[in-house]
Amino acid sequence: MEAKKLGLEKDLHEPCLFTWRKEGKVALLVLYVDDIILASNCKSRLNEIKDTLCKAFEMKNLGEPSRYLDNCIARFSFLFITEPLRH
Numbered sequence: 001m002e003a004k005k006l007g008l009e010k011d012l013h014e015p016c017l018f019t020w021r022k023e024g025k026v027a028l029l030v031l032y033v034d035d036i037i038l039a040s041n042c043k044s045r046l047n048e049i050k051d052t053l054c055k056a057f058e059m060k061n062l063g064e065p066s067r068y069l070d071n072c073i074a075r076f077s078f079l080f081i082t083e084p085l086r087h
Contacts, residue, residue: 002056006049
């Protein structure tokens with residue numbers, strides 16, 4: 001899988017979460033069916049992961065998400081907070 005080639009480790013408790021950590025830098029990839037959220041505090045690592053995945057799979061960048069899997073997402077610097085949508 002491309003995640004392994006990129007040095008992303010699968011979380012032991014959350015099968016949809018892949019992480020990369022090095023010297024205070026972090027990248028998170030959340031994969032659910034055909035949806036991905038990618039976040040990092042290292043722009044070059046973020047771009048490297050994004051570019052590699054785009055070459056391996058047919059993908060398009062939809063920009064910064066405001067919702068994911070029926071949850072609202074708020075961004076504060078590097079912190080993301082999710083909350084279920086109220087219908």
